[in-house]
Amino acid sequence: MADINLRKARSIIRKTLEKGSEMELKPLSVVVLDAGGHVIAFEREDGASPGRFAIAQGKAYGAVMLGMAGKAQMARAEQQAYFMDAMNGLFGGQVVPVPGGLLVRDKKGAIIGAVGVTGDTSDNDAEAGLAGIAGAGLEGEA
Amino acid sequence: MADINLRKARSIIRKTLEKGSEMELKPLSVVVLDAGGHVIAFEREDGASPGRFAIAQGKAYGAVMLGMAGKAQMARAEQQAYFMDAMNGLFGGQVVPVPGGLLVRDKKGAIIGAVGVTGDTSDNDAEAGLAGIAGAGLEGEA
């Protein structure tokens, strides 16, 4: 399994922020986690609210722990809110079931990490994150 | 970015309590947080229930962490309850998504802190808090 190294993680963040700027989104915060859910890199743009690390990390952490990206998590939360509540309890409150939590896959489809984006609407967060992952030459799933 | 100093925080609390008294509200409790969500000052009026610090702080803390005042949080909770549940998990249960959590902004619109008011109805709490922030010469958002 190829890992996301620091160089790749920086590239994902930089490309996500560039996309956010191009889309004229509010200040974004972006985290990149490895396949074990541990933080490789994070950046919060000036003007973002102070709690953005926790939100970005929760979006990405839930994605990698459940093997399910934000859109699929949201669909599940809308059908079975108590299930996502239970996941939240299991993972210490670090699951945020909305778009903006993205899985990163290698060529064979194996999950090698996750990206969490927060700051604008959930859909815009996800769009910027997908562009960031693609910009780093990897395949993302929103 | 101008901070809220202790003198301003005292003024916000005193003016909020005066407004509550003028509106004949139940005993109020008022907290003032800085831009990082840390307590500058708090007062609980005689006759208020003992848990009021936590409620006031949760209203204000959620506002500053999310960059979203109580009314916007309540709207989001009504649309997507599981999202506000997730925020609560992330921030250790310290998010209370109802009116009475108010953002304080400087002249340029930057968030410089938050005020949490609790004791009467959420809408009355918010009205008293807005008056308190204005009375201290600052701009509030309910």
Next chain:
Amino acid sequence: MADINLRKARSIIRKTLEKGSEMELKPLSVVVLDAGGHVIAFEREDGASPGRFAIAQGKAYGAVMLGMAGKAQMARAEQQAYFMDAMNGLFGGQVVPVPGGLLVRDKKGAIIGAVGVTGDTSDNDAEAGLAGIAGAGLEGEA
């Protein structure tokens, strides 16, 4: 049992800060709790570090929960560190066994609340707090 009302709590805080200023201490933070360990009032002076609410509250909360002021707690911690660790576990980490956690007693010696002071050395914190309690016409124990 006479309670500490908000007027008395304000007076304790104001007198403690005046004493600190007179002793030329670093910026102080002062909390007043009721006999159930719940916050009545708190103030943090400009320039104090952001974590001071938690420290002041922990000093006072441990004092009221254990019925033992900061100096007695410190003596116990020095003899039996594991005992104070256990108390910390029981009370959710909110016990700080050093001077600056003061009990407030009524005329008959009953505990009616506690004061937590932090910002300078523990001994100076305690001295300022004792002066503040006395200045409000109550009897303190450091």
Next chain:
Amino acid sequence: MADINLRKARSIIRKTLEKGSEMELKPLSVVVLDAGGHVIAFEREDGASPGRFAIAQGKAYGAVMLGMAGKAQMARAEQQAYFMDAMNGLFGGQVVPVPGGLLVRDKKGAIIGAVGVTGDTSDNDAEAGLAGIAGAGLEGEA
């Protein structure tokens, strides 16, 4: 009070990693927090163990919450272990009282944030962090 913006935070991290490389240290992880203890940016070098975010953040978070850098925290822990245990309880386990937690000050000496460095010996971590803060044109305290 001047804040640390994202550009400055990136610069602190890049310069700290360069210094670590120059000193031939093991892979480092570096976090930059704002004056309220909230994450602005973080990077973990390839080969570092997965728990490094928590360690870096604990070093920096304790420094900013207590207004005391790692070396002063370590001295206090050596004199009064139960005091630093109590601080850990208060701040949810996020206090790591060893060198590598550095305060960042503005021209007037006010604390504007903190840096946490981990990966090599605590003293080497601190030395790399001081170089990183200086390299970004700010004043650090180890």
